[in-house]
Amino acid sequence: MLRRIITIVAVISIVHAKNDRIPNYRNVMTEGGLVRGTRVESEEYFAFLGIPYAAQPTSYNRFKPPLPPLPWDGIYEANRTVKCPQRGKGDENCLVVNVFTPVKVPKNPLPVLVYIHGGSFLLGTGQTSGVGPLIKEDIIVVTMNYRLGVLGFLCLGIEEAPGNAGLKDQIAALLWVRNNINNFGGNPEDVTIYGMSAGGAAVEYQVLSKMGYGLFKQAIVESGAATSVWSFDANPIKTAIDMAQLLDFPNTTNVYEMIDYYRSVPAELISAMNYDYYNRLTDGTFGFVPCAEREIPYIEAFITESPYEILTKEKYNKIPMIFVFATLEGLFLRSSEFYEQNYKDRMQTKFLDFLPADLVFDTCEIKQDIATNIKHFYFGNKTIGDDTIIEYLNYFGDSLVLNAFFNSAEIHSKSNPVYLMEFAYKGGMGSYEEFYKNINIAGHGDVVKHVFLNKPINDESDKLAVGRMAKLIANFVKFGNPTTCRTELLPILWPPIQPNNVTCLHFDRDLQIIEEPYWDRKTFWDQLYAKFRRPTSFDKS
Structure with missing residues (x-):
């Protein structure tokens, strides 16, 4: 009886929203109970922040796949912002989605864009504001949190820590969207996923995994790929051991002793040490990231092969996709390390320490020769320093992002429409670093800042760029084609990649x-990878 009364209240709230005078809140029924969102008048949308899509993953469940959340009585005030543990801060009770809807109730269900944030699988949180340009295009936007670092990607190959908990969190969030978004005015059969950097790699992972089948129909990948050196851990047991030693755990390879220890360490300490561990790595690896899981009875694996194997065998969900990259991907991706971690001098002295870890060599002599060749390709005879900043940024942009990114785009385009974009525009909406103030080129993370806004628009050219990005993405979400026709805003048709014809929209x-x-x-x-790529078959035990 109580649930029936609450449902009537929810319907009444939506009916009231149809009146000329739109209220400051809206109630919507979900599987867990009634949630109340708040009207953001400056952007003209309703924001439902911090809705639980899974239970708090603590104690025995810390590293296991997510469990459903407990239902609640009464009205859940959806105004909670929370970050998953990172850099020594955050809350493990962080598995939430944020839903943004137009103020007017649509006559027909709207298409849905689900965004997966980036941050090296170690940092970040779901966007909680700045979605106005997308909402104006009559779509619904959902963002999410997922477990990060060791808490999300400890992979011991046992029931207590099978691996890829963070990616399974994303699946749980997508299942929540499937089961609840219709009550917000969205179409659960018309979902597009979008991610940037590690979020972009996560989006490709969702396309590659059987667990993602049927939960979305299109995907947008920005500045990341599942096949990048940093987005897949080929030796997760070693990663767990190395991190445990930083936490003063005895040097042991016993995974059951390790899991007991990892479950006992406070989230603040484990996330702080995880960030320290990440900063020690120079070979393109990020530490705790997705892995190929062992098959464990009664536990569904996210993937059991490397993403490169899955992709090259074309064993994945074939759907329309957009791949977007920035002209200077190394900018902001590896900017601060140039000075703060003294990468320039360290690379000049021992460049081979900075070779991608997924290149393997039979001898130290071959490795040194390849390091010399790569260094010469990017820097010539110059000393790595202040006069080679662009070369430095191109090296990291290519080795960490673009090579794997381009190859993913090409392979996906064999069986489904794929649109490729280079984002070169550098206005006032993107990131800024004092050391790089004279570089007037878009860098890593600048694209998404023209989609999810972190600051007001104060320039007409920025307004145009934001409007164009919103329209391109909304067109793709609605129609599966970012440019259905030429318009004043988009006076060009953007063709998909064709066999032996890699076309690209230069923005x-x-x-x-x-x-x-x-x-x-x-x-x-x-x-290089044709000759020295790390073997794709390895022991997951």
């Missing part, structure tokens, strides 16, 4: 179609 103050962007650098890395 700057003007829009133009180019072909094979930076293909000489891509070809250079392709040749």
